[in-house]
Amino acid sequence: MTDDIKPIPLFNLKEQYEHLKPQIHEAALEALDSMHWLLGPQTQQFEEEFARLIGVKHCISCSSGASAIQIALKAAGISEGDEVITTPFTFIATTSSISLTGAKFVFADIDPRTYNIDVQDVERKITKRTKAILPVHLYGYPANMDAIMHLANEHGLKVIEDCAQAHLSMADGVMVGGIGDAGCFSFYPSKNLGACGDAGCITTNDDELADACRSLRHSGRAKDKAYEYDLEGSTLRMDEVQAAILRVKLPHLADWTEQRRKAAAWYAEGLSGVPVVLPPTPPAGYEQSFYVYTIRAEKRDELQAYLKERGIGSAVYYPVPLYKQPAYKHLNLNPEDFPEAEKAAKEVLSIPMFPEITEEQVARVCETIRAFYEQDATV
Numbered sequence: 209m210t211d212d213i214k215p216i217p218l219f220n221l222k223e224q225y226e227h228l229k230p231q232i233h234e235a236a237l238e239a240l241d242s243m244h245w246l247l248g249p250q251t252q253q254f255e256e257e258f259a260r261l262i263g264v265k266h267c268i269s270c271s272s273g274a275s276a277i278q279i280a281l282k283a284a285g286i287s288e289g290d291e292v293i294t295t296p297f298t299f300i301a302t303t304s305s306i307s308l309t310g311a312k313f314v315f316a317d318i319d320p321r322t323y324n325i326d327v328q329d330v331e332r333k334i335t336k337r338t339k340a341i342l343p344v345h346l347y348g349y350p351a352n353m354d355a356i357m358h359l360a361n362e363h364g365l366k367v368i369e370d371c372a373q374a375h376l377s378m379a380d381g382v383m384v385g386g387i388g389d390a391g392c393f394s395f396y397p398s399k400n401l402g403a404c405g406d407a408g409c410i411t412t413n414d415d416e417l418a419d420a421c422r423s424l425r426h427s428g429r430a431k432d433k434a435y436e437y438d439l440e441g442s443t444l445r446m447d448e449v450q451a452a453i454l455r456v457k458l459p460h461l462a463d464w465t466e467q468r469r470k471a472a473a474w475y476a477e478g479l480s481g482v483p484v485v486l487p488p489t490p491p492a493g494y495e496q497s498f499y500v501y502t503i504r505a506e507k508r509d510e511l512q513a514y515l516k517e518r519g520i521g522s523a524v525y526y527p528v529p530l531y532k533q534p535a536y537k538h539l540n541l542n543p544e545d546f547p548e549a550e551k552a553a554k555e556v557l558s559i560p561m562f563p564e565i566t567e568e569q570v571a572r573v574c575e576t577i578r579a580f581y582e583q584d585a586t587v
Contacts, residue, residue, distance in 0.1 A: 216569050218500075218521035219398050220562045227564075231456045232404070239452040247426070250451040257458055258409060261376075264386045266418035268410045269446040270425045273372040273394025276408040277305035277342070279444060280390040283410075283420035284366045286311050286339055293333050294342040294370075295325040296530040297549040302344055302370055303530055314338070315531060315541070320548045321488050323502070323556070324351040331359055340366040345374035345384050347525070347558070348400070348468075348497035349487065353379040353387045360388075368392065371411075373499035375400040376465045381493040385411040390421075395454060400468070400497055401461050407450040464563035468498040471565050475501055478574030483581055485555075500525065500558035503577075508557050514580045515559070520573055523558050 225232065239250050251269055259267035270276050286292060288310030294302055296315040306313040316329035323346045330341060341360055343351035351369075360367045367388030371377070375393065377384045385391025395407035410421050420439065423429055428441030476486055485504035490496055502525070505511050512522050529549045531541035543550050559573055 213519060215519035216521060216560045216565075216573060217562075218523050218558065218560050220560075220564055221397055221402070223564045224562070228456055228460075232453055235452040235456050236404075236449050239448040242448070244448050246445050246447055248448045248451075250448045250455060251446060254451040254455050254458070255409070257455065259411060261458070261461070262383045262385045262391070262411050264383075264391075264411045265413045265415070266411065266421075268412075268418060268421040268425065269451065270408050270410065270421075271444045271446055272301075272406045273370075273392060273396065273408040274301035274305050275425070275442075275444040276392035276394070276410045277302065277368065277370060278308050279421050279424045279441075280368050280392050280410045280412075280417075281306060281309045281311065281340065281342075282424055283417045284340065284368060284389055286366070289337065290339040291335060291337040292340045292342050292368075293325075293330050293338060295344050295346075295549070296546055297323060297526060297552060298344045298346060298370070298530065299372070299526070300530060300533065300535065301372075302342065303536075306342065311339070312337075313342075315546060317546045318548045318552065319352075320552065322349050322351075323347065323552055324349060325356075326548070327352050327355040327359060330356070334359075334363055334365075338363070338365060340368055342368050342370060343388075344370040344372075345377055347487070347502050348374045348377050348499040349490065350374065350377045350379035350384050350494050350496065353382075353384070357387065372396075372399065372408075374497055375499075376461060376495075377497040378493065378495040386413065389414060390417060395450070400465065400499055401454065401457055403450040404453050405450055407446045407454065409446070465497050467563040467565075468561060469496075471561060471563075471570055472496075472498050472501055474567050474570040475559075475574065478571055479503070479577065482574070482578050484577065498561055501561040502556050502558045504552070504555045505557050505577075506555070508555050511577065511580050512557055515573075515576060518576050520576055521560055524553075524556060525558055527553055529553050 255267040290311040369391040372394035391411040424441035428437040428439035430436040
């Protein structure tokens with residue numbers, strides 16, 4: 209890469225921060241000066257605003273997307289000895305949060321087209337110990353929620369949605385996070401709606417589950433009582449400064465999402481005819497939010513190195529499926545039981561995606577990928 213060509217990062221958090229810097233600083237200082245460190249007015253207002261945006265009755269803020277899953281599962285009654293079916297093609301927080309409830313996670317393979325959990329394999333994995341399904345809306349592409357909810361209703365199972373990568377994605381005309389018993393969002397800095405640190409929330413229409421979540425994030429404290437505890441919870445609250453910063457960003461989320469979708473359209477056009485597999489077009493009633501733009505590529509590792517040499521960021525989500533992680537070695541899981549996840553881990557590559565990405569930057573990424581395969585074809 210020559211010095212006069214600027215790199216294109218996978219994410220560009222700095223540009224968004226610089227654009228909103230005065231408002232972010234003002235909001236953070238206002239939260240600090242208020243002396244409300246936790247569960248104050250900024251948190252309450254953010255919860256109301258986010259719930260309204262998702263179209264649910266309740267939003268319960270918490271310390272991270274991982275703690276959101278742990279809280280939601282426990283509030284839904286998941287405990288030791290129970291089984292929760294989920295995907296092995298996700299971040300480890302999905303499964304570690306299940307383990308922290310005392311329950312056991314059970315893997316179902318993925319759909320090779322969407323990378324989301326394969327509902328037919330979910331059905332095969334249901335046992336008398338199964339108590340919940342935990343789909344992940346990976347890369348911002350919604351899981352097949354119609355089929356998942358049908359299966360859950362048939363077997364009396366809870367559904368906890370992992371929406372960490374799917375802010376404003378829709379399934380069957382409904383925002384994700386408002387379909388299952390609860391939705392769990394991450395506001396990690398790189399997410400479509402990112403805090404300046406760790407933060408997350410749970411969304412739900414279930415009044416009892418919402419009350420339990422509020423208690424569990426706050427040491428199990430009884431409603432409107434100090435030092436009385438109905439449950440055994442933990443300190444998993446989101447602080448006021450993060451709530452204030454998220455409130456600055458929240459009004460921009462819809463526009464940012466549309467910009468991501470526009471960039472995805474540029475990619476689809478620019479990569480036409482290139483021998484890579486593009487993200488699928490969702491069916492009617494489904495909309496994706498493109499946390500990342502993920503292609504499936506032959507010679508993936510060589511392509512990634514080629515992009516890096518030319519100043520173009522990329523990443524693999526995820527190179528090591530969870531059944532292969534050292535943390536789960538003791539479970540003796542067989543990779544042959546998850547052929548689609550195994551194959552995807554060797555082929556997926558996420559390329560630059562952020563709201564501020566320009567058409568010219570997308571064109572450069574596409575031209576570079578095209579050049580890689582054309583070069584390979586002439587060898």
